[in-house]
Amino acid sequence: MNNSETMPLVFERSVPGRVGYSLPERDVPELDLADLFGATYVREKPPALPELSELELMRHYTTLSNHNFGVDSGFYPLGSCTMKYNPKINEKVARFPGFANIHPYQPEESVQGAMELLYDLQESLVEITGMDEVTLQPAAGAHGEWTALMLIRAFHEANGDHHRTKVIIPDSAHGTNPASASVAGFEIITVKSNAKGLVDIDDLKV
DSSP states (O other): OOTTSOOOOTTTTOOTTOOOOOOOOOOSOOOOHHHHHOGGGSOSSOOOOOOOOHHHHHHHHHHHHTTSOOTTTSOOOOOOSSSSOOOHHHHHHHTSHHHHTOOTTSOGGGOHHHHHHHHHHHHHHHHHHOOSOOOOOOOSHHHHHHHHHHHHHHHHHHTTOOOOOEEEEETTSOTHHHHHHHHTTOEEEEEOBOTTSSBOHHHHHO
16 A cells, blocks of 8 residues: 555444454452542443454554654654654664663762763764864753854854844744744744745845
């Protein structure tokens, strides 16, 4: 099935009597839901749920998931804090106990390995960008762009340039973009999109 074909709903696949689960015998006392929640909130009839075998259910949702665009199956150009491809080795390393079990308030002497990695990353970024310092403090994409805008503002103010107060942002930009610029104290200039969803150059010139 390709993405252009209509996929049956899970209710349309339902066949009376088919069961897709198997629960162990109950090992706790049975309780009356009406006593727990009140009779008003208890159904008089069972819900009309689809009846499928386990295999049919797995095939349905696996096929459905293949209709989604994913970073493992296609190119995603946004590069935000969440939707980007990370090599699988990075995911495995991030699960190492030395990383996964770190607590923000544990003694610094017990996390020197992680601190060394952070320091080495900072030094590498300084060398790559040619900047004097970098910060790893931002915890997300929106946090990072806001931090960058604050740095830009501080740079201009330190140079006595108080006239760069506007930020040009396409109307197709992520909502955090104008929000971050506004919180950083800038005036937002919105540029319209053309019929193809690209930046309207004529509007940009204005």
